[in-house]
Amino acid sequence: MFDEPVSNVPEWSVSELSGALRRTLEDAYGHVRVRAELGKVTVHGSGHVYLDLKDDRACLAGVIWRGAASKMRFRPEMGMEVIATGKITTFPGQSKYQLIIETLEPAGVGALLAQIEERKKRLAAEGLFDEARKQLLPYLPAVIGVVTSPTGAVIRDILHRLSDRFPRHVLVWPVRVQGDTCAAEVTAAIRGFNALPEGGPIPRPDLLIVARGGGSIEDLWGFNDEQVVRAAADSGIPLISAVGHETDWTLIDYAADRRAPTPTGAAEMAVPVRSELMASVGDLGRRVLGALMRHLDRRRADLRSAARALPGPEDLLATPRQRLDLAGGKLAHALVVNSRKHEARLAEASRRLARLSPQARLAGMRAKLDGLEKRLAAAQAANLRAERQRIAQRRERLAALGERRDRAMLVLIGKRRERLERIDDRPQRAVAAGVQRRAEMLGRFNQLLESYNYRRVLERGYALVHGPDGHLVREAAHVALGTTVEIEFADGKVKAVTGEGPRPRPARPKAPEPVGQGTLFGG
Template sequence: MSQEPVSNVPEWSVSELSGALRRTLEDAYGHVRVRAELGKVTVHGSGHVYLDLKDDKSCLAGVIWRGAASKIRFRPEMGMEVIATGKITTFPGQSKYQLIIDTLEPAGVGALLAQIEERKRRLAAEGLFDDARKQLLPYLPAVIGVVTSPTGAVIRDILHRLADRFPRHVIVWPVRVQGDTCAAEVTAAIRGFNALPEEGPIPRPDLLIVARGGGSIEDLWGFNDEAVVRAAADSHIPLISAVGHETDWTLIDYAADRRAPTPTGAAEMAVPVRSDLLLAAADLGRRVLAALHRHLDRRKADLRSAARALPGPEDLLALPRQRLDLSGGKLVHALAANSRKHDARLAETARRLARLSPQARLAGMRAKLDGLGLRLAAAQGANLRAERQRILHQRERLAALARRGDNAAASLVARRRERLERIGERPRRAMAAALDGGRQALERRAQLLVSYDYKQVLRRGYALVHGPDGHLVREAAQVAGGMALEIQFADGSVKAVAGDAGRARPRAKPAPVQQGSLFGG
C-alpha cells in the first residue's frame, strides 16, 4: 500500500495567498508618488477612471475612484505627462497590482502648454480658426447673451460698462468658469443660445460674450477644451471671447469671431457709446439740413437762369401760325384737284362695272347653256341606240349559254346524287358495327358484375352477420354472450341475440329461423 509523500510546506488557498500578497505590497509601498506618461484612459459610466501609467520600459495600471476624479481640475488624456499620488494594492480578480490614485496633476506647466499647442495645430488643420469662418459683429445688438459665472465680478463689470455706453437687454447663462464641469457647461451654454427660436418666449441673442477673469493655466483649462472650441466655431451667433487678462490666450480665443483683452473690453466691442451716437446723429442731421438748403438755393438759381433763356409765348407761336396760313392757302386748290382726280377714277370704274354687269353675264351664260342642251340631246340619242344594240347581243349570248348549261347541269346533279348516296351508306354501316360491339361488351360486363354480386352468394345459403355497431362480424371470437346481432339473408335481415359464447351445441334438425336468439335455448 503506497503512502502519500509528507511535506512541511504549508498549504494556502487562493484567497489566502492573494490577501497575504496584498498586505505585503501595501505595507512595503503604502504611499507613492509616480511620474509617468498617460496611456489608455477610460472613463467608466460609474464615474471611475481607469488608466495606464507608463514609461519607455514598463506599464502600471491605475484607478481613480469617482470622488477623487471629481476633484481633478483637468481632463486626463493619452500622452499627457502627469504626477500621480496614491497607494499600491492588488486586484485579486485578475492577479495584478495597480495604483489607487488620490491626486493627479500635470507634470509642470510645460506639459499643459505642449498639450495646448498639439490641440491647437490639430484644430487649425481642420480650419476652425480660419478668418473666412469669422462673422461680423452687429453694430447695435438688441439682445446680448453672456456666458459666465453669475456671482463673479465679471458680469458686474460687463453690465456696468454696457449701462455706461448703450443699455441693452442682457441674458446671462450661468456656468462654472473653472473645474471639471466648466467645459461641459460652457459648451452647453453656447449651443443652448444658438438653439433658441427666433420668436420664442426667450429672445434669441444677437451677440454672445464668453467671459472669465484672469487665472493660472490650470484655472483657464476648461476654455482650452476641444468641445468648447468646436461649439464656438459652430456658433451661428457672432461670439466675443473675453477669457482672462490681455496676456492670457486660450483656444476659444482663436475660434471666436473676436477676442477681447478683458470682459470690460468685450462690452466696449459689443455696443457703441450712446452719447457719441446721439452727437453724431445730431451733427449728421445738421449737415443734411444745410445740404438741403444749399441744394434748394442752387435749384432756384438754375430755374431763374432757365426762365431768362426761354423765348416769349408770341415768339413760340409765330412760326407755327405762319405755316398754318400757308397751308390754308394751298388747301382750296388741292381740294379741287383731288375732286377731279376722283371723278376720273369713278368714271373708269363705272365702265368696267358695265362690262361686268349681271345682265351681260347672264345673257352669255344662257347662250352657252342652249348650246350645251343641244349637244346633250344628240349624245343621249346616240348612247340609247348603242345600249339597245348591246342588250340584244347579250340576250342572244345568254340564250346560247342556257341551252348548253341545261345538259351539263343535269349530268352533274346525277353524279353528285350517286356519290352522296355512297357516302351516306358508310356512316350507317359504321354506326351499326359500333353499336353491336358496344352492346356485346356491355353484356360481358353485366355478366361479370352479376357473378361478383354478394347477393348471389347469399342465395346459395350463406348469410352476413353484423354487430351492434353495424360492422361485419367475421370470427366467432368477436361475439359475446347477449350481443345484439343482425343477420342478413338474400331476401332480407332478422334481429338476433347471441347465447353463451364458446359452448359446443349438438347438431339438431334445422328449424326455421325466427326473430330472437340465434342459437335457441
C-alpha cells in the same frame, strides 16, 4: 518507512499572506509621488478612473476613486506627463499592486502647452479656425446671450459696460467656468442658445459672449476642450470669446468669430456708445440738411439762369402771328382755286360714270357679240374646208396603203408556201429515224435478254434439279433417300432416285445466283 521531516517555518494561508504583503507595502510606501507618462486611460461607469503610469522600462497600474476624480482640474489623456500622489497597495483578487492616486497634476506647464498645441493643429487641419467660417457681428444686437458664471465679477462688468454704452436685453446662461464640468456646461450653453427658436417665449440672442476672468492654464483648461471648440465653431449665432486677460489665449479664441482681450472689451465690441451714436446721427442729420439746402440753392440758381436764357412770350408768338396773317390773306384766293379743282374732278367723275352706265355697257357688249358671231361663222367655214381637205388626203393615203398591202400579202404567201413545202418532208424523215433508233435499241435488249437466259448456262454442262413437287432443289440436305427427282439438261429432262452417299454438312444459306431461278450442277 521514513518519518516526515518536521519544519519550524510557519504556514500561511493565501489570504494571510496577501494581507501581510498589503500592510508591508502600505507601511513602506504610504505616501509617494510618481512622475510618469499616462498610458491607457479608462473611465468606468461608476466614475472611477483606471490608468497606467509608465516610463521607458516599467508600468504601474493606477486607480483614481470617484471622489478624487471629481476634484481634478483637467481630464487625463493618453500621452500626458503627470505627477501622481498617493499610496501603494495591492489587489489580492489579481495578485498585483497598484497606486491609489489622491491627486493628479500635469508635470509642468510645458506638457499642457504641448497638449494644447497638438489639439490646435488637429482642429486647424479640420478647418475649424478658418477665417471663411467666421461671421460678422451685428451692429446693434437686440438680445445678447452671455455664457459665464452668474456670481462672478465678469457678468457685473459686462452688464455695467452695456448699460453705460447702450442698454440691451441680456440673457445669462449660468455655467461653471473651471473644473471638470466646465467644458460640458459651456458646450451645452452654446448649443442651447443656438437651439432657441425664432419668435419663441425666450428670445433668440443676436450675439453670444463666452466670458471668464483671468487665471492659470489649469483654470482655463475647460476652454481648451475639443467639445467647446467644436460648439463655438458650429454656432449659427455670432460669438465673441472673452476668456482670461489679454495675454491669455485658449482654443475657443481661435474658433470664435471675434476675440476680446477682456470681458469688458467684449461688451464694448457688442454695442456702440449710445451718446456717440446719437451725436453721430445728429451730425449726419445736420450734414444731410446742409447738403439738401446747398442742392436747392444750386437748383434755384440753375433755374434763374435758364429763365434768363429763354425768350419772352411776345417774342415766341410774333412769328406765328405773322404766319397767321399771311395765311389769312391767301385764304380767299385759295378757296376759289380749291372749288374749281373740285368742280373739274366732279365733271371728270360724271364722264366716267356715264361711260360706266348699264346702257353704255349693254351697247358695247352687243357690238362685241356681233363681232364674235361673224368670227365664228368665218371660223366654221374655214374649219369645214380644212376638214374636207384632210379627208381627201387620207383617202389618197388609204388607196396607196391598200396597194402596198396587197403586194406585201402576195410576197408573204409565196414565202409561206415555200416553207410548207420544206416542212412537209421533215415528219417522214423524223419517223424513219425514230423507227431506226427503236429497232437498234430492241436488238440490244434481245441480246441482253438472251445473255441472261438460264438455258445458255445449261448448254455449258450445268443442270437443274426439280423435287417431287416441281420446285427447284437448292441443297442436297433438302432431298430424302429414295426420293424421285427430275433433272433438267439443256437437251431434255430425266428422272432419278436418290441413293446412299455422303451427305454434305449443312452450309450457311447463300443468296441465290443472279442467273436463273434454280440450282445449277456441273456436267
